[in-house]
Amino acid sequence: MDKLAELDPIFHPKTVAVVGASADENKFGSRFLRALIDFGFKGKLFPVNRRGDQVLGLKIYPSVRDIPGPVDLADIMVPAAFVPGVLEDCLARGVKGAQIFTSGFAETGEDEGRALERQLQVIAKRGIRLIGPNCFGVYCPSGGHTLLPGGDFPRESGPVAFITQSGGYAVEFARLARGHGIRFSKVISYGNACDLNEADFLEYVAQDDETRIVAMYLEGPRDGRRFMRLVAEVARSKPVIVWKAGLTEAGARAVRSHTASLAGDEAIWQALFKQTAAIRVGSLEELADTTTAFLNLPPTTGRRVAVIGGGGGVSVAAADACDQVGLEVPPFPYHIQQKLRGILPPAGTSIRNPVDIGAPIVPPEVFRKALESAASADCVDTIIATQALHYVLAGTLGPHPAARRKFLDALIEIPAQIRDRFGKPVVIVLPIGGDEPEMLDAEKGRREIRDIYLDMSIPTYPTLERAARAVANVAHYYENAARLP
Amino acid sequence: MDKLAELDPIFHPKTVAVVGASADENKFGSRFLRALIDFGFKGKLFPVNRRGDQVLGLKIYPSVRDIPGPVDLADIMVPAAFVPGVLEDCLARGVKGAQIFTSGFAETGEDEGRALERQLQVIAKRGIRLIGPNCFGVYCPSGGHTLLPGGDFPRESGPVAFITQSGGYAVEFARLARGHGIRFSKVISYGNACDLNEADFLEYVAQDDETRIVAMYLEGPRDGRRFMRLVAEVARSKPVIVWKAGLTEAGARAVRSHTASLAGDEAIWQALFKQTAAIRVGSLEELADTTTAFLNLPPTTGRRVAVIGGGGGVSVAAADACDQVGLEVPPFPYHIQQKLRGILPPAGTSIRNPVDIGAPIVPPEVFRKALESAASADCVDTIIATQALHYVLAGTLGPHPAARRKFLDALIEIPAQIRDRFGKPVVIVLPIGGDEPEMLDAEKGRREIRDIYLDMSIPTYPTLERAARAVANVAHYYENAARLP
Numbered sequence: 001m002d003k004l005a006e007l008d009p010i011f012h013p014k015t016v017a018v019v020g021a022s023a024d025e026n027k028f029g030s031r032f033l034r035a036l037i038d039f040g041f042k043g044k045l046f047p048v049n050r051r052g053d054q055v056l057g058l059k060i061y062p063s064v065r066d067i068p069g070p071v072d073l074a075d076i077m078v079p080a081a082f083v084p085g086v087l088e089d090c091l092a093r094g095v096k097g098a099q100i101f102t103s104g105f106a107e108t109g110e111d112e113g114r115a116l117e118r119q120l121q122v123i124a125k126r127g128i129r130l131i132g133p134n135c136f137g138v139y140c141p142s143g144g145h146t147l148l149p150g151g152d153f154p155r156e157s158g159p160v161a162f163i164t165q166s167g168g169y170a171v172e173f174a175r176l177a178r179g180h181g182i183r184f185s186k187v188i189s190y191g192n193a194c195d196l197n198e199a200d201f202l203e204y205v206a207q208d209d210e211t212r213i214v215a216m217y218l219e220g221p222r223d224g225r226r227f228m229r230l231v232a233e234v235a236r237s238k239p240v241i242v243w244k245a246g247l248t249e250a251g252a253r254a255v256r257s258h259t260a261s262l263a264g265d266e267a268i269w270q271a272l273f274k275q276t277a278a279i280r281v282g283s284l285e286e287l288a289d290t291t292t293a294f295l296n297l298p299p300t301t302g303r304r305v306a307v308i309g310g311g312g313g314v315s316v317a318a319a320d321a322c323d324q325v326g327l328e329v330p331p332f333p334y335h336i337q338q339k340l341r342g343i344l345p346p347a348g349t350s351i352r353n354p355v356d357i358g359a360p361i362v363p364p365e366v367f368r369k370a371l372e373s374a375a376s377a378d379c380v381d382t383i384i385a386t387q388a389l390h391y392v393l394a395g396t397l398g399p400h401p402a403a404r405r406k407f408l409d410a411l412i413e414i415p416a417q418i419r420d421r422f423g424k425p426v427v428i429v430l431p432i433g434g435d436e437p438e439m440l441d442a443e444k445g446r447r448e449i450r451d452i453y454l455d456m457s458i459p460t461y462p463t464l465e466r467a468a469r470a471v472a473n474v475a476h477y478y479e480n481a482a483r484l485p
Numbered sequence: 486m487d488k489l490a491e492l493d494p495i496f497h498p499k500t501v502a503v504v505g506a507s508a509d510e511n512k513f514g515s516r517f518l519r520a521l522i523d524f525g526f527k528g529k530l531f532p533v534n535r536r537g538d539q540v541l542g543l544k545i546y547p548s549v550r551d552i553p554g555p556v557d558l559a560d561i562m563v564p565a566a567f568v569p570g571v572l573e574d575c576l577a578r579g580v581k582g583a584q585i586f587t588s589g590f591a592e593t594g595e596d597e598g599r600a601l602e603r604q605l606q607v608i609a610k611r612g613i614r615l616i617g618p619n620c621f622g623v624y625c626p627s628g629g630h631t632l633l634p635g636g637d638f639p640r641e642s643g644p645v646a647f648i649t650q651s652g653g654y655a656v657e658f659a660r661l662a663r664g665h666g667i668r669f670s671k672v673i674s675y676g677n678a679c680d681l682n683e684a685d686f687l688e689y690v691a692q693d694d695e696t697r698i699v700a701m702y703l704e705g706p707r708d709g710r711r712f713m714r715l716v717a718e719v720a721r722s723k724p725v726i727v728w729k730a731g732l733t734e735a736g737a738r739a740v741r742s743h744t745a746s747l748a749g750d751e752a753i754w755q756a757l758f759k760q761t762a763a764i765r766v767g768s769l770e771e772l773a774d775t776t777t778a779f780l781n782l783p784p785t786t787g788r789r790v791a792v793i794g795g796g797g798g799v800s801v802a803a804a805d806a807c808d809q810v811g812l813e814v815p816p817f818p819y820h821i822q823q824k825l826r827g828i829l830p831p832a833g834t835s836i837r838n839p840v841d842i843g844a845p846i847v848p849p850e851v852f853r854k855a856l857e858s859a860a861s862a863d864c865v866d867t868i869i870a871t872q873a874l875h876y877v878l879a880g881t882l883g884p885h886p887a888a889r890r891k892f893l894d895a896l897i898e899i900p901a902q903i904r905d906r907f908g909k910p911v912v913i914v915l916p917i918g919g920d921e922p923e924m925l926d927a928e929k930g931r932r933e934i935r936d937i938y939l940d941m942s943i944p945t946y947p948t949l950e951r952a953a954r955a956v957a958n959v960a961h962y963y964e965n966a967a968r969l970p
Contacts, residue, residue, distance in 0.1 A: 080832065104832030134833070149881060166798025168845070179920035219801055245801045248808030250839075253816065254801040257835040283802070283950065313651025316704055316730045316739040317768070323733030331738065347565065347589030348619070350742040354735075360653070396634060435664035437932045440925055447922050465768065 003204040007196075010097035010129065011186060012143035013072035014043040017064050017095070019086050020077035021047035023055050029077050030055050031148060032101075038151030041144040046071065048086075064089040071095045073145075075137065080104035080116055083133065087123045100132035106192055106260035107134050117194050117260075124195040134259065135191025136167030139174060139184065142210060147189065150174065158183020159212035160291055161205040163198060165190060165219045165259050173215070173284060179447070180292040181454035185210035192260055197222040199230055206234040213294050214240045215287050220261025228272050235277040236484060239294050239477050243281050244269050277481040279473045286469060289461060293470035294477075296459040297425045302381025303475040304328045306374035307354035309386035309429070309464070310362065315354035318384075321465045325472040329353055330379040339373040353377075360388035361397045364410035371414060375422040382475070383418070383426045384467050387411060389449060390433030393442035412449060416456040428453055428460045429467050488689040492681075495582035495614065496671060497628035498557035499528040502549050502580070504571050505562035506532035508540050514562050515540050516633060517586075523636030526629040531556065533571075549574040556580045558630075560622065565589035565601055568618065572608045585617035591677055591745035592619050602679050602745075609680035619744065620676025621652030624659060624669065627695060632674065635659065643668020644697035645776055646690040648683060650675060650704045650744050658700070658769060664932070665777040666939035670695035677744055682707040684715055691719040698779045699725045700772050705746025713757050720762040721969060724779050724962050728766045729754050762966040764958045771954060774946060778955035779962075781944040782910045787866025788960040789813045791859035792839035794871035794914070794949070795847065800839035803869075806950045810957040814838055815864040824858040838862075845873035846882045849895035856899060860907040867960070868903070868911045869952050872896060874934060875918030878927035897934060901941040913938055913945045914952050 016036065021029035033047055033056060046067045047060040054060055061067050064074060064086065074090050076083060080102050090098055105117040117133065124130045131137055136147045141157040147167075153174055160182050164170050170189035177184070185208060188201050198221050205211040214234065221227040234240055246255035246263035255263040273280045281287050293301075305327050307318045322329050332340070332353045340351035343366060350356035357370055367387075374383055392398035392408060399407045415426040430446055430453075433439065450460045461467035501521070506514035518532055518541060531552045532545040539545055546552050549559060549571065559575050561568060565587050575583055590602040602618065609615045616622055621632045626642040632652075638659055645667050649655050655674035662669070670693060673686050683706050690696040699719065706712040719725055731740035731748035740748040758765045766772050778786075790812050792803045807814050817825070817838045825836035828851060835841035842855055852872075859868055877883035877893060884892045900911040915931055915938075918924065935945045946952035 102832070108831060164798070166796065166801070168796025169798040172796075175919045217798060219798075245798070245805055248805045250804035250808045250814040251801050253814075253837065254804040254835070254839050257837055258798065258801055258841065285948075311651065311653030311657075313649070313654040313702060313704075313730070313743065316651070316736055316743055319735035319739040320730055320733045323735045329735040329738075346593060347587070350739070352738065352742055354739050356743065434660045435932060437929060437936075440929055440932075443928070444922060444925055447920060447925075451922075463770075 002207070003200065004207050007097070007129065007204050009072040010099070010131065011138060011140045011145070013145065015046065015069065015071050016041065016043060016145070017046045017048050017067055017071050017074040019048040019064060019074055021055055021060065022049045022051065023053040023060065025055065028148070032075065032077060035146055035148045035151035039144065039146040039153065040155060043144065064093050064095065067093065072097065074098040075101070077101045080113065080133070084116070084119045084123060087120065087128065090128055091123065091126055095128060097129045098131070099135065099137035100130060101135060101137060103134040105133045105194070107258060109257060109260070117192060120194045130195035131188070132191045133194060136170045136189035139170070139187040141184065147171070147187070154178070154183055156183055157185055157210055159185060159210065159295070160215060161185050161208070161211040161213070162187045162215045163190070163201045163205065164188065164217040165193070165198070165261070166217055167191065169217050169284060173288065176284065176288050180288045181451070182288065182291050182295065193222045199223045199227040202227065202230050202234060206230070206238065212238060213291060214238055215291050216240065216242045217287070218242060218244050219246045219255040219259050220263050222261065224264065231272065231278050232276040236481060240278045241281055241287060241290050241473070242278055243283065243287050277477055277484060279477050281473065285466070289466050289470040290473040292459045293474045296454070296457045297471070297474050299478045300381070301425050301471065301474045301478065303472065303479070304330055304379055304381045305471065306377065306380040306383045308357060308370055308374055308383065309354065310357045310360040310388065314386065314464070315350060315356045318354050318464045321468045325469045326476065327468055327472050332377050333379065336373055336377045340370065343369045343373065361391050364407065364414065367411060368414045368418070371418045371426070375418050375424050381424060382471055383424060384429065384464065384471065385415065385426065386429040386431065386464060388431055388433065390431060390439070390442045390446055393445040394433070394439060408449070412452060415453070415458050419458070426458060427467050427471055428458055429464050430460045430462060432462050487692070488685065489692050492582070492614065492689050494557040495584070495616065496623060496625045496630070498630065500531065500554065500556050501526065501528060501630070502531045502533050502552060502556050502559045504533040504549060504559055506540055506545065507534045507536065508538040508545065510540065513633070517560065517562060520631055520633045520636035524629065524631040524638065525640060528629065549578050549580065552578065557582065559583040560586070562586045565598070565618070569601070569604045569608060572605065572613065575613055576608065576611055580613060582614045583616070584620065584622035585615060586620060586622060588619040590618045590679070592743060594742060594745070602677060605679045615680035616673070617676045618679060621655045621674035624655070624672040626669065632656070632672070639663070639668055641668055642670055642695055644670060644695065644780070645700060646670050646693070646696040646698070647672045647700045648675070648686045648690065649673065649702040650678070650683070650746070651702055652676060654702050654769060658773065661769065661773050664935070665773050666936070667773065667776050667780065678707045684708045684712040687712065687715050687719060691715070691723065697723060698776060699723055700776050701725065701727045702772070703727060703729050704731045704740040704744050705748050707746065709749065716757065716763050717761040721966060725763045726766055726772060726775050726958070727763055728768065728772050762962055762969060764962050766958065770951070774951050774955040775958045777944045778959045781939070781942045782912070782956070782959050784963045785866065786910050786956065786959045786963065788957065788964070789815055789864055789866045790956065791862065791865040791868045793842060793855055793859055793868065794839065795842045795845040795873065799871065799949070800835060800841045803839050803949045806953045810954050811961065812953055812957050817862050818864065821858055821862045825855065828854045828858065846876050849892065849899065852896060853899045853903070856903045856911070860903050860909050866909060867956055868909060869914065869949065869956065870900065870911065871914040871916065871949060873916055873918065875916060875924070875927045875931055878930040879918070879924060893934070897937060900938070900943050904943070911943060912952050912956055913943055914949050915945045915947060917947045
């Protein structure tokens, strides 16, 4: 069936009933309504509450049945016991989709909650598609719909879909994404998945032209076989990045009381990631880091990296970090080492790969030549270079304050130029450098530079470990995707 | 031999010759001299340079031989070829110790550098103890001596010794340490270790009353057998936290060109950490996190943790993170679950452990009761609780701005009170929450709250993963130390 057409009323509704919004502007329902208004929802909004009245300048209807004209989507936040009744109203009114934010269903582990959730499932089969319960619902900029708190989420769409069983992570990832330059086609928090589940959403975003990269947070899939079959298929054409949580004993117990699902078996998941091109990550941070990498790195991103930085201990750790995630740090051939020998002083440096440029900060012309030499090596696919700009920003190293801006500008223009000249991706590590309160100004400058780099499609990471892992995830994906029969 | 007496002239010198300081204040030698002055070195400083002249108001002596009166320590930064000559002058003058910052010795991999380093070894045997070459030397607040750049390092001593083969990490760790509330007895960057090596320094800090916790960054020990024997012995009475780098293939290659040492065999190191109470860490961050944990957590810190936070996905990840580092998250007995059920709403929460309090931020009285219930469980040794205060600081959640301070104060006083009442350590996770430039104010507030917590000996971490790992390292140490024959 065409998932796009089926779910379109949910993702691009023209009319939305907000069931549970009341005259009290501090209650969840009204705050949700305000988030939709703040976000700039373009269609019609109908607050619904048995007690009537009005809120935020809108008339409150006693029931969905009383709303004039067609309703595409119902956002439902009444207490669990009332949800089946509201859904009956929706069915009667021909509403095509509903999001049920309310919790207190199967995830409680109590008979009552489980029975209520079964009721929802039965109702869904009669002609309405459900998201939730126990979820945060959908943020879809192109449809003008957001979740709570999300009134201030970016209004522009992007190529990333995030499908998550946890509502908290929907919000956290959307926030985290800003600093990573990530924009979304859809964020979908689907909670207990009594009707629509991870497989449905994966099928949907696979067909969705807006979506180029799929990120997922999963606890226990409802429809494991179908999901795994779909992952294998979708990951051939779009990167699918999956954080599967709850695979430890304590984690599995937490999964049961969070989304009433079964976490499953580590061996099955290992097999999935081995046999498909899907990418496995282990944290929200790695999910964001890897997404940024996919957004900014080309399919030619390979596992053979040149690592450039200042301070020998850093190089050793860099080499370890690369090796541990499956990146190769090939020793440079003799002629490349000679080039580097001509640029760097003999003492306190290393020219083999990793390249130790001898100091955390070197003049732009030295940095440029080091990158040129590394990029010119045939054995190198990808360059990871550390710029310890926090020393310059904090005034500890580098030129006098008057010359600082020029010095920084000269350093920052180099990576994109090297990338374009040699056709090899360059990833920059921008260390944070210290978390004392007095380092906040330097940190402000660092975030600004990170954003300048993102504008040039140069991904940056605060540590070499995170950079290496993100590069490895991208390189492995394109390698695996090409290898599949 | 008594290492304290032998090395005292190096750590607590009364007179220091700075060999290589010149009239040019921008050169390394003069910047080093200025760092010593800025740091407030209390003894006499004698710049030495063949060309004489003066610098920073001090007369420059043409040679160490020309300095009037006894000299305890020589800090040497002349080019490699001149170092043996300077050491001869030192011997002639009865100087007891020297730090050689200069690089260009065995780490170059060239015959010339290796030969020069052998010369230093021969000279050392004639009656002078050497640190380096290719190092950053010693930062010792009680001796008034610092390294470069370290003129602004804290002047007060603390109980932590850091012994590092990398000079860059000496500086980075000292900086990082500030935000962690870590103060040092000694930081020792010893580079190529031509004379004094990791074993000597470990023996020294083991005898040193100022030192209660030992942190180490190691590439390749010079005296592996003696070092391992010492680690086993010292770790019985003082925590020894070791980051051993260079154990991957690429890492080992980087070690050779950094400090001219051999990284060794992973199996040998694994055995060391298995058979002794020494703690193994994998990054500078974990080294700092673990050191903070040792500084603030008691020997009763155990592996059975209660995990408290808001947002179910977070609980699942928390359970996974604890399990992965060897912490137990025991399900609470029925009566504790009932206590929690009385405090938390039935929907959207979890009372089993991890405890999902239902929202990232809850009122102080709810947070207090949740912590009380968890701390009262017999199956719990240690409490890890997340406070997503960044939502309050950024104004996204919590009370109106006028009531914010009071709300925060009420939340912040709880952990230490619970700890003191139940005699169980409490560790707080303070998430960063976002790295957009507009979140900097919230981040400033977060760092201030972190420091308030540190004043109460409550360690905080920005992520649950980091908190869990630090707690696990401490718990494992005290468990292992008690178990050793």
